[in-house]
Amino acid sequence: MSNIRFFKTFIAVAEYGSFAAAADRVALTNAAVGQQMRALEEEMRRPLFDRSQRQIKLSRDGVLLLPKAKRLLADYEQMITEAPDGEAMEGEVSIGGITSGMGLLANCLVQLKKLHPRISVNLMTARSDEVVNLVQAAKLDAALLIETARQNFDGLSWTLLYNEPIVMLANATQTAGIDDAVELLRTQPFIRYDRSTAVGRKVQSIIKSESVEPLEILELNSIIGIADLVRQQVGVAIVPLLKNFDWHKDPSLRVLPLPGDLAVRRVGILEQGTKSAITGEIRKLLMSAVAK
Secondary structure (H helix, E strand, O other), X not given: OOXXXXXXHHHHHHHHOOHHHHHHHHOOOHHHHXXXXXXXXXXXXXXXXXXXXXXXXXXXXXXXXXXXXXXXXXXXXXXXXXXXXXXXXXXXXXXXXXXHXXXXXXXXXXXXXXXXXXXXXXXXXXXXXXXXXXXXXXXOOEEEEEEOOOOOOOOOEEEEEEEEEEEEEEEOOOOOOOOXXXXXXXXXXXXXXXXXXXXXXXXXXXXXXXXXXXXXXXXXXXXXXXXXXXXXXXXXXXXXXXXXXXXXXXXXXXXXXOOOXXXXXXXXXXXXXXXXXXXXXXXXXXXXHHHO
């Protein structure tokens, strides 16, 4: 039976596009990578790479083997990191997340450290599309991010955690007595959320459906920043109702529903799979937190 290391090397070649790049990733020489891949092809009894061009590419059989190799490696890693009943897990894990979900994620990671103090956590924040790419490249083990129709999660594990309805956010003093979101959109300065994002495109679709030309004054890519500007009476905004921010309880803000079908932002956790025992524990903590 092939050594697990051969499959690790195979996955690295597939992800980094050459024997040399994979060699750096798995701490082998270029020649050793080539020897391992030839041995793996002999054992699998089929060519796994197309060597007819300058750049190494997976053959059809190699493409079919890749997700199976990832699952095999994930099962192996889980056996290594999974703690027996009553024992703490250990190991290093890298987690990413969107800025608006960082408070929720950080709180769950604090709980994780209390339960399993021998786990070392690296945490980073970035845009949703950026953390997706990092999980796909195995540079992150998991990430809290936004699901969009344009993303491809093949070979990864996706779990929906919660939906955030898209609403109008208005200043309580500035808009007192006006409960119609469309009327506010027509008459108040409008702070737009980044139209290059999935939510920004949904916002534009809502505006278009109401045949409104808002008095746009700013465009930001920070929902939290937009909320601060609304508090300062700069204008109104259409944004997701962020989980765990309690805007309904903020005396300076009003949360107003939008007309038509309810639009939502779907937030979940994407797991790469190689450290599924630890990321699975993080997923459970997140699900427990959002259920409260």
